[in-house]
Structures are given as structure tokens and as C-alpha cells.
Amino acid sequence: MCLLGGSLSETNELDEALMRRVQDGDSSALDDLVIRYQQDIFRFCFHYVRNDEQARELTQETFVRVFVARDQFDSKRPFRPWLLRIARNLCLNTLKRSRHITVEDIEGFANTRREEIEHRIHGATAGPEEAATAQERLALLDSMLAHLSDEERELIALRYFEQLPAREIGEILGISEGAVRTRIHRALNTLRRFHNEQQDVS
């Protein structure tokens, strides 16, 4: 599954044309962009905040920011990385603020999150056997990702969950494509080492 569905080459020109209309005061063009990208931005935000409601609010805020900052958009450049940068900045700010919360808050948040995940899995349409396997895999993924730094987790999410190409990740994070590849490889290596250690223990 690819983030921001469809092929880039098909949608890019239209995105920028829509933004030009937004800049000219055509609010229906923004509606089109919201409809086109809202689900993808929601998923994108969810990777950072891991909370449905927060991700939804951030999605909404992202499009409001797109409107507020419309004059800053350079229509000669692609829209999607610009949109993702706005969403990412909002997510990082939210995370930064949430780090001021107490240990009790964190524990409470962790429990809620665990319940959310379990509820999501049990509520899925898959049969009980499939759900149990998925839960195990999800738990393994969760525990493995917890061993990564924030930056590594972000890269893994962008690359493997959002399926973004390294070039685009570089544009969002403000680093070169080569640096993205190197860092993703390091993150994968950390995961691999942890995976191997787990296997050795078991």
C-alpha cells in the first residue's frame, strides 16, 4: 500500500494547479486536496502520535495550515513533500509537548494504546486464528521498533509503512537521498541485531 495513493506522475500537476487555485482564493480547490489526501495524512500522522483522535486533529490542522500558508507554497515545486513537511512539523511539535507529561501519564497512555491495538485487532474481520497470529506479529514489531531512536522509527515508518521513496523522504527530512539510505540501513541493522538476539535467547 502506497501512501498518498496513486502514482505521483499522474497527480502532481493537478496538485500544484489546485494549489494555485487555492492561492487565487478558490476554496473549492482546497476541498479537492482535502478529499484527495486526508486519509493518507491521517495515516501519516498516526505513525507519529499513535492515537486515532490526535491523528485526526493533526490531519485537520495540516489542511488549515496549508490554507494559512498558501502564499508560501511555490507552485513550481511539488505539493506532496510540502504537505508532508507541514504534517510532520505538527506531529513533532505535538510529540515534543507530550514529552512534558509525567511518568503516570505515560503509563496511562501506554495502557490505553495497548487496549486500542488489541481492540483493533480483535475487532478486525479476520478469523480468531488469523487475528492471534497478527497480534503476535504486531507485538513483535512493536517491541522491535521500541529499540529504535525517534529518528530511526520515523525513517522506518516513512519507508516501510508509508512506502515513500528515499528521494521524497530526503525532501521531507531535509537530508540527501544517500543519507536517507544510509540511515534506513542502520535502522534496519539495529532491528536485525535485536531480532537475532531475541532468537538466540529463545
Place this chain on the structure above:
Amino acid sequence: MDDHCRTWEDQLEQAIVGGPVAEEFNRHLKECRTCRQEIEQCRRLSNELNALGGYWLEQLPQVDVLPDVTQSIAKLRPSAFRRLLMPSLVAACLIIMMVWPMLTAQHNDGTIAPAAPENTQMAGVLGNFERLANEWFVPHAYGSPEHPSTIKTNDIVQELGKGLATVPVRRRLHQWGSLAPVDCMSLVNRADSSLAAQIGASQWLPQEEAYAVLSRAVNEPNYQDDPVVYLMWIETCRGLGRENDRIYSEYWGAIERLRELDPQNALALYVEARALLDDGRTSEALDVLQDAATLPKACAYTQRNLKYIEEALKQAGTQTDSARLLVALTAGEWGHRMLVQLGHDLLAHSELYRHAGQPDIADAICDAVHVFGAQVVAGEAFAAERLAGYDIQACAAAYNPSDGALVALDKAASQLHEELGRLAQTIEKCRNGSDDELCQLADTIITHGDLALLSESHP
């Protein structure tokens, strides 16, 4: 994996996702079992991540934020009034608050009386600051400055003889120590004037002309590392509005550059926070304000600015010694104006949030402005700028008063008043000496700031 293998790190990732890799790396793979194993394991891992990520994300609910986005934007639209007119109204109220006692309470001898006593503690504290501001910071808005070429050191000494603490003398000094826009224009248009002099003159030029001068300055090797030039440029770009994309992008670039040039000066962060608030990017602005509070000081680079002003005065015709003395006696005027304006701009945003029913954000901005004022006081060696710091704190306290803030402010006002009194005495002492001593005094102020005058070692 050894060091040699590490040189292929970016290629390894390509190999893991099955992308094209360099021929040389392929040759390396044939010989290196470790790399092959690593690629194989990482490939399995990335397949698993893909599958699990996909599974996970498919479980997320569908969202429809369009109605909420439309509603939020509809709320934003009337804010053209709130964002443009309201800050102007708030600023106008503050200016009236500052200027009113000056307009209504003049003694016969021309000195400014303290503001009329009020019943509340708040009025007392603020009145104290208004008096200080009126007595010690006299902007040159009382008419056109006299032509600088007519000013001699003797004239300055004569004026000082009338008593530095009186408003007419300080007003006269400020007139002499600045240039009328028409003089600035002729200076800028002259082929033989230096860029340093033009930078100095830009502080009294209309925004468009100032922009032309400063745009050149930031591209000149001699000036492109000077934070005060960027600070002037930021203020000028902001003054020109955001209609012009190029200027608006230069505005943001200049803010970023100022941060780079002096990461320890909180002023750059307050300037950035104001720009973010102007753009409606509230949460980012609050984060920046939080970061700003962690820095020790905020200053408007008065010392650096003095050399530009001195150069402008000299090239406009003021004698060298006179220019230096005037610059010393009026140091910090631009910084004071800039800092107080920034404080007011931030407080105007705070008021907007209060009116919009978001008191938490309003209080957060207001608290940050109070910290900003304290950082200005801590950061500057010039009385005019320290006065700006206290002034900013006084305004913040007026918006969101607390007993502690008012007591601290009252105490600070007395201290500042004493300091300024001592400065006046020192200048008076030098005035009674020779012209050389007066020039030496000017050197000391320009080099070390007027705080240096308060040290006991000074004659």
C-alpha cells in the same frame, strides 16, 4: 561488517529493496559473505515490516475532516480584521498609554512630570515607567533634526550645561544624533558615501529605501556576518508586508540567518515567534517562545549599530568628535524602539487569543514577553535598551498582572533610575573638565556601554 563494508552502506539499502546497485558493489558482494548475509536478513526483515505495516494501517478508520477544515478556515477568514486591525488598535492604545502623560503633564520649565498618581498599585508602577521612558528615552519625533554639519562639540557641551536630565536637552541631543529622511536620502544617493554610512542612515529612511540599502549590505562580504544588519533587514522586510513573495521569503531567510549568527541571543527566537504568530502558526510559535526562555539574554546589538550611525553622521557632515559624542549620548535609540515594538507585537497577538477565548495561549505569550523583557535587561550594557527591557516587562504586567511581577518591576524601576542618575553625574563631571575628557567619555561608552560608567574605577 568491517570498515570497508561500511563504505557501501547506501548501496546495501538499495540492494535490500532490490534497486539498482553499483557494479563495484556487486563485485564486493561476490567476495563478502557478511554483506550477503546482512542483505538477506534485512530483506526478510523489510518484507516483514512491509507486511506488518500494511496490516496495521489497514485497521485504521476512515476519516472525513473536510467539514472541520472548512469550519476552521471560515473562522480564520474574519481574522483579517483581528490580525491586521486589532494589533494596530492594541498598539495604538499602548502608545496612547505611553504618550498621554507626556502630553498632559508638562511643567513650565519644560521637564516632564511624573504621571498623575492613581489609586491602584498597577497605575503607580506603570506611571513610574512612563516617567522614565519620557525623561530618558526621547525619540526624535519632535520635528526635523537640525542639519548635522552645523553641530559643533561646543554646542553639545553647551546643551549638557543645561542639565542632561532635562527633556529639552535630551530631545536636542536626539535631534542632533539622528538624520532627517531627506539627509539620509541624499547620503544614500551620493556616489562617495560608504555602505556603512548608508546602513546607519537606513534606520531613518522610509522602508522601501531602507530595503534597497540593506539588501545590498547582506550580500557584501563585510556585512553579511553582522547580526545587527540582519536585524534591521528583518524589521524592514516585515514593514514592507507579505504581499511580495520574494521579500517575504527573504524575511524568513534573514530570521534563520540571525539565529545562525548568534544562537545565544534570544531576540532571534522572539522575532521568529512573532513571524510564526503573524502566520497563525500558534503551536510552533509557542515552542519557539519556550526555547527562547532557555537563553540567557536578548539584545539588539546596540554596540555594533553605533559604528554605522557614527559613520552616517560623519558622512552627513558632523565633525568627527561631535559625531562620536552624540552617538555615545544617544546610544540605544534604535534598539529601544525595535525591542519595545517587538514586545508590543507579541502582546497584541496575546490579546487576540484572549479575545478569541483562548486564555491559555494568551497567558503563555504574555509570560514569554515578561521573560523577554528580563532577558533584554540582562543582555544590554546600554541604559536605553535596559529601559526597553523594563518597559516590555511593564507592558506584559499590564496585560497579565501579578503581585510578584509588580513588586519586582517597581524595584527594578528604582534601580534603573539610580543608574541613570549616576550616568548623568558622570557626564556632568566630564563636561566640567576638558573637551578631551568628554571625548574619552564617548569612547568609553561606545566601547563598553554606559554601564561601564557605573564602575568605581571610572574617573
